[in-house]
Amino acid sequence: MIRTLRILAANPLSLLGLTLVILITLAAIFAPWIAPFPTHNGAVVDFLNNNRPPSSHNWMGTDLVGRDIFSRILFAYQISLTLGVVVLAIAVPIGTMIGLLAGYIGGWLEMVLMRIVDVFLSIPPLVLAIAMMGVLEPTLTNAMLAVTAMWWPWYARLVYSIARGEREEGYVLAAEVIGAGAGHIAFREILPNCLPAIITKMTLDMGFVIIIASSLSFLGLGVQPPTADLGSMVAEGARYLPDSWWLTVFPGLAILVAVFGFNLLGDGLRDVLGVDE
Amino acid sequence: MSGFLRLLLNRLGISLIVLVGVSMLIFAIARIIPGDPARIALGPNANAEQIAKLRAEMHLDASLPVQYGHFVVDVLRGDLGTSLYTNRPVTQDIAQFLPATLELVFLAGFIMVAVGLPLGILAAHYRGRWQDHLVRVIALLTVSAPAFVWAVILMLLFAFYLPLFPIAGRISDIYDIERTTGFLTIDTLLAGNWTAFGSAVHHLILPAIALSLSGIGQAARLTRANMVETYDKPYIEMAQAYGFFPSRIARSYAFKPSLIPSLTIIGLDFAAMLGNAFLVEAVFAWPGLSRYGVAVILRKDLNAIMGTVLIIAITFLIVNIIVDLMIAFLNPRIRYSTRGTS
Numbered sequence: 001m002i003r004t005l006r007i008l009a010a011n012p013l014s015l016l017g018l019t020l021v022i023l024i025t026l027a028a029i030f031a032p033w034i035a036p037f038p039t040h041n042g043a044v045v046d047f048l049n050n051n052r053p054p055s056s057h058n059w060m061g062t063d064l065v066g067r068d069i070f071s072r073i074l075f076a077y078q079i080s081l082t083l084g085v086v087v088l089a090i091a092v093p094i095g096t097m098i099g100l101l102a103g104y105i106g107g108w109l110e111m112v113l114m115r116i117v118d119v120f121l122s123i124p125p126l127v128l129a130i131a132m133m134g135v136l137e138p139t140l141t142n143a144m145l146a147v148t149a150m151w152w153p154w155y156a157r158l159v160y161s162i163a164r165g166e167r168e169e170g171y172v173l174a175a176e177v178i179g180a181g182a183g184h185i186a187f188r189e190i191l192p193n194c195l196p197a198i199i200t201k202m203t204l205d206m207g208f209v210i211i212i213a214s215s216l217s218f219l220g221l222g223v224q225p226p227t228a229d230l231g232s233m234v235a236e237g238a239r240y241l242p243d244s245w246w247l248t249v250f251p252g253l254a255i256l257v258a259v260f261g262f263n264l265l266g267d268g269l270r271d272v273l274g275v276d277e
Numbered sequence: 278m279s280g281f282l283r284l285l286l287n288r289l290g291i292s293l294i295v296l297v298g299v300s301m302l303i304f305a306i307a308r309i310i311p312g313d314p315a316r317i318a319l320g321p322n323a324n325a326e327q328i329a330k331l332r333a334e335m336h337l338d339a340s341l342p343v344q345y346g347h348f349v350v351d352v353l354r355g356d357l358g359t360s361l362y363t364n365r366p367v368t369q370d371i372a373q374f375l376p377a378t379l380e381l382v383f384l385a386g387f388i389m390v391a392v393g394l395p396l397g398i399l400a401a402h403y404r405g406r407w408q409d410h411l412v413r414v415i416a417l418l419t420v421s422a423p424a425f426v427w428a429v430i431l432m433l434l435f436a437f438y439l440p441l442f443p444i445a446g447r448i449s450d451i452y453d454i455e456r457t458t459g460f461l462t463i464d465t466l467l468a469g470n471w472t473a474f475g476s477a478v479h480h481l482i483l484p485a486i487a488l489s490l491s492g493i494g495q496a497a498r499l500t501r502a503n504m505v506e507t508y509d510k511p512y513i514e515m516a517q518a519y520g521f522f523p524s525r526i527a528r529s530y531a532f533k534p535s536l537i538p539s540l541t542i543i544g545l546d547f548a549a550m551l552g553n554a555f556l557v558e559a560v561f562a563w564p565g566l567s568r569y570g571v572a573v574i575l576r577k578d579l580n581a582i583m584g585t586v587l588i589i590a591i592t593f594l595i596v597n598i599i600v601d602l603m604i605a606f607l608n609p610r611i612r613y614s615t616r617g618t619s
Contacts, residue, residue: 013414118291119298122597123590126552131306131586134574211423215556218425219571231423238429238560242437249433252426260421267417 007272008265014272017264024258028077035071043226054246061246064236069246072228073254079229080258083144084209088202091148095155096198100186102156103163114160120153126215133221143222147212151205158201162194196273203266207259214255230255284605285598292594299590300352303583304345313337317577318361352587358580362573367584370569375588376459377447378558378565382550384485389492389550390543396493397500397539402527404505412497419494424553428487428560435483442483445562449476484561488553492546499542503535537604544600548593 008014032038036059046066054061060069102113120128132146163186166172175185214231216222223229225236230251237247269275307314315331316323332338335358336347351358357367400412419427436444447461448454452473454464462481465474507513508531516526558567566585573581 013410115294115298118295119302122295122299122548122594123302123586124548124550124552124593126549126555127586127589130552130555130570130574131303131582132309134582135306135309135577135579207421215423215425215553218423218556219559221574231425234425234429235559241429242433245433248429252422252429255426256418256422260418263417263421267413 004269004272008268011268011271013264014268017261017266017268020257020261021265024077024261025081027074028081031071031074031078035068035074037068037071040067040071041075041228051240051244051247053244060250061244063233063247064240064244069233069250072233073230073251076228076230076233076251076254077258079140079223079227080210080213080255081206083140083147083213084206086144087147087151087209088205090144091151092155092198092202095152096159096191096194098152099156099159099161100163100191100194103160104167104186104190105182106164106167110160113156117153117156117160120150121157123150125150126212129212129216130219130221133216138221138224140223140227143213143216146216147209150212151209154205155198155201158197159194162197163190166190166193197275200266200270200273200275203262203269207262207266210255210259210262281602281605285602288598288601292598296591296594300349300587301345303586303590304348306586307579307583308341308344314577314579318579348583357584357587360573360578360581360584362576362578362581367581370581371566371584371588373459374564374566374569377461377563378551378554378567379592380460380462381481381484381488381557381563381565382547382554384481385488385492385550386543386547388485388489389496389546392489393493393496394500394536394539396497398504398527398532400497400501401504401508401531401535404508409501412501416494416497419490422491423556424488424491425556425560427490428484428557431483431487432560443480447477447480447564448473449480452476484557484563487560488550488557491553492543492550495546496539496543500535500539503538504531507531507535533607537607540600540604540607544597547596547600551589551593 008018027034031041035041037044044065044067046062048066049058049062050066051064052058052062052066058068058070060073063069063072098113098117102110102117123131128150129146132149133142136142136146167190172185172189175189180189210230213222214229214234217229217231218235220232220235222231225232233251234248234255237244237251240247313328313332315328315335315337319327319331336344339347355368357371359365360367360370363370396412396415400409403409432444435441443449448465452465452470454461454468454470454473457464457467461477462474465471465477513526513530516530554565555567555570557563558565559571562568566589569581570585573585
């Protein structure tokens with residue numbers, strides 16, 4: 001763990017990624033204390049100061065009802081990161097279980113499970129999430145549900161492809177010969193060999209979940225106003241381009257910076273942990 | 278039977294199974310809607326009689342398997358139901374909006390390949406040097422923002438600040454082109470109107486670039502990884518030992534095998550683009566499937582939602598069959614095989 005971190009930190013790009021991820025996580029956790037205007041997360045109206053360009057008072061300007069955009073971005077990071085963590089915390093174990101079962105046990109179970117995975121993978125991820133949000137009410141919980149539903153198949157396929165390869169390896173056969181149960185072999189023998197790939201993918205996926213979630217709210221299908229969310233902030237501001245450029249540019253860059261951080265970190269982890277692309 | 282034909286039949290078979298699964302998934306999504314779909318569709322002012330009539334039309338009183346059966350039979354007859362939003366058959370709506378989206382996605386796919394592959398080859402060629410690092414950073418940056426952020430940034434830079442491209446729409450209002458195919462680039466050519474064709478292409482460029490950016494990054498990274506792997510193979514070393522020129526080795530021995538895995542990813546990226554088209558179309562007011570899709574979703578128009586998702590899934594499956602056949606064509610082991618393996 002320490003060794004991995006040290007090798008990671010030796011690469012300037014990975015170090016930049018790690019720094020960005022730590023900074024953004026801290027900013028999200030401590031948003032109520034760091035934000036210059038902590039009340040501006042909700043339905044606050046200050047028409048005396050609305051639609052102001054960036055200044056020393058409001059670093060990233062104010063929105064149409066006078067809320068500080070920098071403060072709202074910090075609170076929006078809370079939503080994005082929570083959503084990412086919850087989605088992965090549910091999708092990864094489910095996908096891993098299914099991938100292990102299909103890959104190690106094989107037979108008709110492999111056939112059925114992997115065809116189900118194929119079905120999910122043959123609808124563009126965003127379209128599937130949009131369709132689910134189309135019939136559900138647009139709330140944070142439902143957005144998490146929709147993104148989770150489209151996310152687990154990717155882990156099922158990843159773990160499946162590794163587990164299928166390991167099935168014939170010597171150490172698995174050895175474990176079978178000494179009479180280890182299927183559960184023991186799948187979870188104690190094969191799973192540890194999938195972990196580097198899973199951890200790398202999770203880091204990269206934090207970024208992708210943020211992208212998908214902000215895309216949903218950009219289309220008005222995610223977190224609803226007045227709660228601050230990066231996607232809906234861009235959508236609201238896009239109507240006032242090019243004059244009020246700060247309404248869209250700063251929330252847009254906020255997404256770019258966060259996802260870039262996770263991508264740099266995941267990319268570095270991939271090299272350090274020796275995971276194939 | 279040749280390997281090629283066998284592969285085609287095999288792929289069609291698998292796609293058919295997947296398509297049945299997709300139809301079940303879409304049906305399931307449409308049935309998790311809370312409340313009575315008929316009541317939601319008709320709005321709060323409908324009376325009991327109207328609701329009962331629509332429930333009967335939508336087969337809502339039957340059991341779920343029977344409802345699914347009706348759905349499948351209707352789809353096979355080419356009937357996706359009537360949109361409650363436009364009051365027209367869903368197929369007619371989709372036929373009107375799909376070409377605009379496909380036009381955008383095809384050009385974006387072309388840009389992705391035309392820019393992404395050379396970038397990847399460049400990075401592999403200069404492995405470990407500054408060119409390689411530069412491509413890596415560019416690739417990571419392009420995949421780090423959703424398509425709507427790139428769309429907004431490109432629009433701000435190249436439509437507002439530097440007015441090189443139009444801000445919105447598919448073509449200048451001054452042209453009145455007969456919609457034969459719905460693809461404006463084709464219709465303008467059919468009409469023989471070159472200036473209108475120019476206008477249509479001009480409107481396409483900026484949204485297509487916004488849509489292609491994340492695909493460019495992925496294509497570049499994957500091509501690089503595959504090229505680097507191929508360069509480590511013994512036969513490349515052999516060619517080097519024979520003193521072949523590096524350009525010949527790159528062209529004849531390294532590039533083609535590397536292209537095969539890249540093509541698979543390009544098929545997947547195409548799928549992502551069909552989704553991301555929703556975002557880019559919203560920014561550029563592009564009259565494609567997105568405008569229709571979002572409108573019907575906000576109206577909870579079930580027939581239209583199911584139809585739109587089904588058409589997108591079918592488009593994606595067709596593209597992937599084409600990609601698989603291209604791979605088979607490039608791979609002599611499949612092309613010349615008589616036993617036909619994948």
